[in-house]
Amino acid sequence: MRNRATTPLKVKKNLLDQLKIRQSWSKYNLYNLSRLTRPSYRWKNFFQLKWLAKSTSRSYHGEQVREKQWVRMFDTRIRSVVPMDAKYLASNDGALESAGRGSGLERGDEPKSRSRGKQKGELPIPYMQMTFAPLERRLDTAIFRAMFASSARQARQFVVHGAVKVNGKEMRYPGYLLNPGDMFQVLPERVMFATGSPKLPPKPKAADEETEGEEITSEDNEGVAGEAEAEQDQARDDVDVERDPREILKDLKAQAKSILSSTKQDLGAKRKQDLRAFSKTIQRLLSRSGSSTILTDSIEAQFAELQNQLKIRRQNKEAGTTSLPSAQDDSRTSLEDGAEQSNKDEKDEALSGANGQENSLTDGEYNELLAALQSMHENPVDDSKPYATPWMPRDYMSAFAFIPRYLEVNHKICAAVYLRHPVARPGLAEVPSPFSDLTQSAAFGWYLRRS
Amino acid sequence: MPPRIPSSAASIAAKPTPSIHTHCKSCLNRAFSSTPSSQTTQLRRRMFAWLMQGPGANFRQPLANSTNYLSAYDKKGTLLRERNKKHGTSPAPSSEGPETDDMAALEEAAEDEPSLPKEDLEDLRPFPLNKSFVSQSILSDELREEIWKRVKVDGKSVRQVSVEMSIDMRRVAAVVRLVEVERRMASEGQPLAIPYAKAIHSMVPVNKLDARTRKPVEEHESINDLEQHPMTFPQIFWPTSESRAFNRTDAGRVFSAAPRLPDEQELGEDGKPVLEPWQDNKAEIIGKPGHAHPVLKPADARIPHPHLVAYEKDKLDPTLRPNEVRARYAERLQQEDSKRREFRERQIRAEEKKKSRIDTDRWQFVVTEVSATRAGTGLDGRGTKAPGFRYGVPSQERKKGQVKIPTSVQV
Amino acid sequence: MVLRIRLARFGTARKPVYNIILAQAKSARGKKPIEVLGTYNPIPQEPLATPDTPEFLPTGERFTSKKIKDVQLDMVRTKYWLGVGAQPTEPVEKLFSLIGLIEPKPSSKAQQPFRSTSSSSSTSTPTPTPTPEVATS
Numbered sequence: 001m002r003n004r005a006t007t008p009l010k011v012k013k014n015l016l017d018q019l020k021i022r023q024s025w026s027k028y029n030l031y032n033l034s035r036l037t038r039p040s041y042r043w044k045n046f047f048q049l050k051w052l053a054k055s056t057s058r059s060y061h062g063e064q065v066r067e068k069q070w071v072r073m074f075d076t077r078i079r080s081v082v083p084m085d086a087k088y089l090a091s092n093d094g095a096l097e098s099a100g101r102g103s104g105l106e107r108g109d110e111p112k113s114r115s116r117g118k119q120k121g122e123l124p125i126p127y128m129q130m131t132f133a134p135l136e137r138r139l140d141t142a143i144f145r146a147m148f149a150s151s152a153r154q155a156r157q158f159v160v161h162g163a164v165k166v167n168g169k170e171m172r173y174p175g176y177l178l179n180p181g182d183m184f185q186v187l188p189e190r191v192m193f194a195t196g197s198p199k200l201p202p203k204p205k206a207a208d209e210e211t212e213g214e215e216i217t218s219e220d221n222e223g224v225a226g227e228a229e230a231e232q233d234q235a236r237d238d239v240d241v242e243r244d245p246r247e248i249l250k251d252l253k254a255q256a257k258s259i260l261s262s263t264k265q266d267l268g269a270k271r272k273q274d275l276r277a278f279s280k281t282i283q284r285l286l287s288r289s290g291s292s293t294i295l296t297d298s299i300e301a302q303f304a305e306l307q308n309q310l311k312i313r314r315q316n317k318e319a320g321t322t323s324l325p326s327a328q329d330d331s332r333t334s335l336e337d338g339a340e341q342s343n344k345d346e347k348d349e350a351l352s353g354a355n356g357q358e359n360s361l362t363d364g365e366y367n368e369l370l371a372a373l374q375s376m377h378e379n380p381v382d383d384s385k386p387y388a389t390p391w392m393p394r395d396y397m398s399a400f401a402f403i404p405r406y407l408e409v410n411h412k413i414c415a416a417v418y419l420r421h422p423v424a425r426p427g428l429a430e431v432p433s434p435f436s437d438l439t440q441s442a443a444f445g446w447y448l449r450r451s
Numbered sequence: 452m453p454p455r456i457p458s459s460a461a462s463i464a465a466k467p468t469p470s471i472h473t474h475c476k477s478c479l480n481r482a483f484s485s486t487p488s489s490q491t492t493q494l495r496r497r498m499f500a501w502l503m504q505g506p507g508a509n510f511r512q513p514l515a516n517s518t519n520y521l522s523a524y525d526k527k528g529t530l531l532r533e534r535n536k537k538h539g540t541s542p543a544p545s546s547e548g549p550e551t552d553d554m555a556a557l558e559e560a561a562e563d564e565p566s567l568p569k570e571d572l573e574d575l576r577p578f579p580l581n582k583s584f585v586s587q588s589i590l591s592d593e594l595r596e597e598i599w600k601r602v603k604v605d606g607k608s609v610r611q612v613s614v615e616m617s618i619d620m621r622r623v624a625a626v627v628r629l630v631e632v633e634r635r636m637a638s639e640g641q642p643l644a645i646p647y648a649k650a651i652h653s654m655v656p657v658n659k660l661d662a663r664t665r666k667p668v669e670e671h672e673s674i675n676d677l678e679q680h681p682m683t684f685p686q687i688f689w690p691t692s693e694s695r696a697f698n699r700t701d702a703g704r705v706f707s708a709a710p711r712l713p714d715e716q717e718l719g720e721d722g723k724p725v726l727e728p729w730q731d732n733k734a735e736i737i738g739k740p741g742h743a744h745p746v747l748k749p750a751d752a753r754i755p756h757p758h759l760v761a762y763e764k765d766k767l768d769p770t771l772r773p774n775e776v777r778a779r780y781a782e783r784l785q786q787e788d789s790k791r792r793e794f795r796e797r798q799i800r801a802e803e804k805k806k807s808r809i810d811t812d813r814w815q816f817v818v819t820e821v822s823a824t825r826a827g828t829g830l831d832g833r834g835t836k837a838p839g840f841r842y843g844v845p846s847q848e849r850k851k852g853q854v855k856i857p858t859s860v861q862v
Numbered sequence: 863m864v865l866r867i868r869l870a871r872f873g874t875a876r877k878p879v880y881n882i883i884l885a886q887a888k889s890a891r892g893k894k895p896i897e898v899l900g901t902y903n904p905i906p907q908e909p910l911a912t913p914d915t916p917e918f919l920p921t922g923e924r925f926t927s928k929k930i931k932d933v934q935l936d937m938v939r940t941k942y943w944l945g946v947g948a949q950p951t952e953p954v955e956k957l958f959s960l961i962g963l964i965e966p967k968p969s970s971k972a973q974q975p976f977r978s979t980s981s982s983s984s985t986s987t988p989t990p991t992p993t994p995e996v997a998t999s
Binding site for chain 1: 492494495498501502506507510511513514518519520521577578579580581582583584585586587589590595619621622625626628629630632633636642643644645646647648649650651652654655672673675676677678679681691696697698699700702728729749750751754756759760761762763764766767856857858859860861862
Binding site: 807809811814817818820821823824837838839862 | 883900929930932935938957960
């Protein structure tokens with residue numbers, strides 16, 4: 001294996017059809033992909049045409065595979081399927097198509113009986129896009145396609161470093177050709193690292209502030225602001241200890257309101273921090289209200305406690321509620337239900353006071369709060385992780401986010417099943433490739449010569 | 452791997468106006484270099500301009516709960532869908548709204564942000580130049596749970612669930628397997644990548660579960676895919692008699708160079724074929740020894756769900772009432788299922804009959820009966836069918852270029 | 863000349879697999895034998911999971927099945943050769959006595975672990991085999 005696969009920005013004079021595209025989610029790659037143009041084969045002979053096509057397409061397809069290996073894998077047989085209609089098969093045994101051909105029964109105004117394939121304006125099968133289909137069988141490529149790694153090379157590294165299992169057994173060969181039905185798993189930690197935004201290096205000194213300033217985007221600004229706010233909150237909360245519970249609860253309510261009023265989709269850093277401050281306040285409140293069971297520092301226990309509180313609240317207002325939490329929430333709460341059943345009564349007592357004062361939050365808001373807290377629980381801040389926490393997807397990831405149909409992926413457990421070999425079907429080819437038919441067919445021609 | 456550049460370089464590149472600083476930060480750190488580095492070429496400047504301020508910013512801060520591919524934007528980075536909507540060229544198909552449990556929540560969310568029309572095929576192409584690759588939808592979590600429930604709790608066969616949900620059988624089986632693994636991992640308290648899964652599900656098209664019909668909202672995939680058999684690749688000119696119908700069964704025989712079936716085999720008493728094409732699942736081998744190959748079956752028998760053909764045939768039959776049709780369909784499915792299960796059990800039993808298991812306190816010895824006769828070894832002793840390693844054949848183990856990668860992993 | 867039933871080593875370094883062969887006593891290990899009777903894989907293999915494999919024992923601990931040592935043997939031919947006086951070597955003798963082809967030596971009987979067919983074992987510990995089978999002879 002060559003050790004480097006660069007993504008150069010530079011190409012020969014305006015030959016933007018010869019840019020190197022890689023199996024990677026990097027911004028360089030995205031930029032190159034946006035610049036890539038259709039190949040122009042104007043002043044080229046046939047050999048040059050095939051050579052260029054092969055060289056550009058191979059820089060993407062199995063770039064980590066040696067040419068010799070690939071040539072051995074190349075197959076002239078292209079897998080394709082045609083979706084069949086059971087109704088058609090039932091009503092017609094095929095005699096209709098063959099009847100009358102050449103016997104004078106055919107009329108000029110009935111072009112549709114010519115061939116069934118094209119009569120409904122059906123799309124042609126893009127066979128040529130399947131040139132590199134055998135490479136999709138490789139374990140490293142499949143891991144990249146399942147979005148468990150940010151590049152094929154990273155996927156390869158995961159395999160070599162022993163983070164990948166095939167059918168429950170560790171597999172250290174990135175060149176392992178998956179068989180239909182094979183399940184592969186990657187360690188979730190590695191996947192989170194590969195797909196999460198990177199950890200920022202420790203803060204630079206104040207002297208560098210000027211140069212850094214321009215780099216900081218609005219997001220960062222927000223984050224900094226949020227931090228500052230959180231610190232203020234902290235300070236305020238410290239003072240709170242001396243104030244009476246009513247005040248604290250008011251504070252709490254205001255904070256919760258501010259959380260709820262912020263945008264729903266954007267689970268930004270600021271919101272997380274707000275929530276953290278919120279949960280801290282609640283913890284303080286709970287410890288104050290005198291129940292001995294909840295003097296806990298771990299986030300998990302605290303979260304469970306909060307959940308329980310919300311549940312109790314819901315139970316209290318059961319009669320009028322229409323907006324139940326989604327099924328998932330229910331299952332989660334029920335999961336924890338068993339553990340908490342025992343000491344529920346004590347808490348009920350402890351919280352009854354608090355409930356009275358929090359009534360101004362509606363049930364919908366509570367559900368939302370619960371969801372927010374849950375997401376915070378699932379995506380905690382943990383400095384020991386090799387990625388930025390709370391986990392956020394990498395920049396520019398969405399442009400490359402797709403799962404081909406020959407894989408069935410469960411992202412929660414970072415496992416996928418290789419269902420079948422990729423196939424071409426009318427209008428669709430399952431091999432993801434950034435190149436046009438022109439390039440692919442010329443590349444196919446190149447390898448046809450050699451196989 | 453893309454070249455790693457210090458973040459400071461990126462910031463300089465992204466700067467719209469040239470700065471007074473000619474020294475980059477890394478130059479200052481380096482004691483041995485006093486020349487100003489010319490890292491920021493025009494190419495890099497352009498790239499960062501594109502990424503930070505230009506159209507690339509769309510991918511840095513992607514749309515929430517929508518796919519976000521290159522082909523959904525034009526060169527200037529405007530969302531094509533939005534532009535079309537403004538022009539009023541396309542109606543907004545998303546106005547119907549997906550019917551899920553938390554419909555109210557969704558609607559609320561829709562109120563907050565201006566609703567985008569749903570992506571069409573053009574927006575779902577991750578690679579603008581490749582017209583024939585489209586990002587296809589994946590199954591949502593609820594859909595997966597539903598499939599798992601139908602197979603594991605309701606005890607339906609994979610085939611039946613596949614037809615009900617219009618999802619490929621292999622996918623159904625895989626979903627069940629993965630959900631099982633997920634449950635086990637969750638019960639063992641292993642860490643799951645939940646935020647990651649959520650992020651992915653918001654980035655790729657997702658096929659949701661229709662709460663009312665308990666089916667996917669849109670048809671997921673075609674379940675009766677006929678694989679193009681290599682035997683059908685050549686184009687054959689085949690004159691046939693006008694007096695006889697030339698159907699798919701005959702075509703298959705022509706492709707596999709088999710003689711046509713005699714009339715009495717083809718047709719029963721009342722003009723109906725003896726065996727419906729979809730029932731035809733026995734392999735017929737023809738050809739001289741060494742060139743023997745199976746006869747190509749008609750498409751009816753080669754599709755994954757031949758019983759659907761029978762179902763449709765029943766539907767076309769005017770003598771059958773709808774409930775009869777359904778009953779026959781269910782019966783057929785059940786028969787097929789039991790037949791398959793029986794066959795599998797018979798296979799296992801036959802295999803197990805050859806084995807005897809002897810337990811010692813550490814190991815279990817599994818003794819398999821084999822037959823080591825000349826039939827297996829051949830007269831020269833080089834046959835491959837007999838047990839044991841072969842003699843007289845050089846070992847390729849240590850030869851150059853031998854591929855040592857395993858070819859399969861058994862579950 | 864004495865005919866012996868013995869093991870002939872195949873496989874690679876640290877991965878032995880044996881052929882159970884019938885050969886002249888003085889012939890080389892790798893020489894082509896008179897007959898190959900079967901194979902013996904001394905490396906214990908993890909048994910494949912079947913749908914019947916329980917995940918937990920009734921006592922609550924995780925079920926771990928015994929590892930498998932795979933023997934393939936032509937019983938008919940082996941019995942014939944033993945009948946005409948072929949001498950099994952020591953390891954082969956142990957194997958055969960385990961299978962029940964020959965009487966275990968009195969000296970090794972003391973060390974001999976309990977021998978049971980799967981029909982009796984399946985009652986004591988759950989095995990991944992779907993159908994218990996009676997051991998041969």
